[in-house]
Amino acid sequence: MEIKNPLISIIVPVYNVEKYLARCIDSILNQSLKNIEIILVDDGSTDSSPSICDEYSSKYENITAIHKKNERVSAARNDGIKLAKGKYIGFVDSDDWIEFNMFESMYKVAEDTKSDIVMCDFKKVGIQNQYKVSQPIREGYYDRNMIEKELFPCIIMFENIEFPPTISNWTILFRRKFLVDNNIYYDEDIHYCEDSIFGSKAMYNANSFYYMKGSYFYNYFYNPSSTTTTFNMKKWDSYVTINNRLKEYFKNDEFDFSRQIKINMLYFTLNFLKEIKGTNLSDKEKEIECKKILNDKAVKNIFKKFSMPDVHFKLKVIIMIIKYRLSFVYSRL
Missing domain, CATH: 3.90.550.10 (Spore Coat Polysaccharide Biosynthesis Protein SpsA; Chain A)
Known part of the structure; x- marks a missing residue:
């Protein structure tokens, strides 16, 4: 009952x-x-x-x-x-x-x-x-x-x-x-x-x-102990989908959410790249996977009319590496 x-x-x-x-x-x-x-x-x-x-x-x-x-x-x-x-x-x-x-x-x-x-x-x-x-x-x-x-x-x-x-x-x-x-x-x-x-x-x-x-x-x-070091592109696809949904949902004439949406995509990018680095792939394989992400259109769009967020110096350096798509440098950090 x-x-x-x-x-x-x-x-x-x-x-x-x-x-x-x-x-x-x-x-x-x-x-x-x-x-x-x-x-x-x-x-x-x-x-x-x-x-x-x-x-x-x-x-x-x-x-x-x-x-x-x-x-x-x-x-x-x-x-x-x-x-x-x-x-x-x-x-x-x-x-x-x-x-x-x-x-x-x-x-x-x-x-x-x-x-x-x-x-x-x-x-x-x-x-x-x-x-x-x-x-x-x-x-x-x-x-x-x-x-x-x-x-x-x-x-x-x-x-x-x-x-x-x-x-x-x-x-x-x-x-x-x-x-x-x-x-x-x-x-x-x-x-x-x-x-x-x-x-x-x-x-x-x-x-x-x-x-x-x-x-x-x-x-x-x-x-x-349950944390996995594997990654999959389905997760990346979900990240891109989320950001596209945010763009569509938060079309507001009175408040501009565009910067937050870009920072959201930057967070996803940082998170996914970190997962790649956490795998057991070789340095060359990591570079290849990082390159795929850094050349994604969703990542490139982050940096159009985009000023550096308020973060510590080390993270600013990593963001610059992402901006200029230095996959070789990132994969070996």
């Missing part, structure tokens, strides 16, 4: 996380706010995750488990949004966990301030250590004018080549009607950095926002 009128719908995309899934679900079940529904979207898992989802669903009336073929996290989250009945929507990744008062605290702020979006902070937790992550914007309430004045300048990318405040969608509580009315869903053909474009679109349309700075409610699990 499902909860008819949940206050919050919590969407959990699930894919091959049998080792961590129970910890995640238990942290949601243990929330101090009880009137919530949990939507587990099994995205074609091949381990025991599907049976874990079904076990919880059969035991708890506020848990719904759905099973689908593997279409990646964007499609899984969209499926959850479409099924959600709550006044608000939250996301939790299946290898992470949350503090017991996260959603009660965020719900109260959302209701008190009538905010479309409420955001908290998080802890990045590794095997041996952890550290707190906060955003470089002020705490508190933002109305529409404040959003345009203070957040539009960093809605896609900060000047120092850092992602925007809304990069981590799982730290955010969204008003469901706000998402649906503004047709804000994940781009299902984008499989990398899907949070970034979703968060930017949401903030662009929001009339109100509240930042609970210093409230570290979310625990993001980071396992260094």
Whole structure:
């Protein structure tokens, strides 16, 4: 039996996380706010995750488990949004966990301030250590004018080549009607950095926002041993697609987002080149792969009428190497 009128719908995309899934679900079940529904979207898992989802669903009336073929996290989250009945929507990744008062605290702020979006902070937790992550914007309430004045300048990318405040969608509580009315869903053909474009679109349309700075409610699990040194051009294609979507979506007559979009593409370029350098390819092979990226039209377009961003000297040197397409130099840095 499902909860008819949940206050919050919590969407959990699930894919091959049998080792961590129970910890995640238990942290949601243990929330101090009880009137919530949990939507587990099994995205074609091949381990025991599907049976874990079904076990919880059969035991708890506020848990719904759905099973689908593997279409990646964007499609899984969209499926959850479409099924959600709550006044608000939250996301939790299946290898992470949350503090017991996260959603009660965020719900109260959302209701008190009538905010479309409420955001908290998080802890990045590794095997041996952890550290707190906060955003470089002020705490508190933002109305529409404040959003345009203070957040539009960093809605896609900060000047120092850092992602925007809304990069981590799982730290955010969204008003469901706000998402649906503004047709804000994940781009299902984008499989990398899907949070970034979703968060930017949401903030662009929001009339109100509240930042609970210093409230570290979310625990993001980071396992260094799972980090791969391989790279693939599908990721690069996604990066280029994201930037093209940003250009199309953020055509604003009153605010010029073009520089942020270029800095966003620069971030992707820096990130992908770093991945190439992290492979076991030979120096010559690395040079060939770097050359492909540096000669991409999307990279060349960054530097048309483009001044150097506010970054440290070493990074400025690397950006100059990218600008002048010195693949040999970069591959041997």
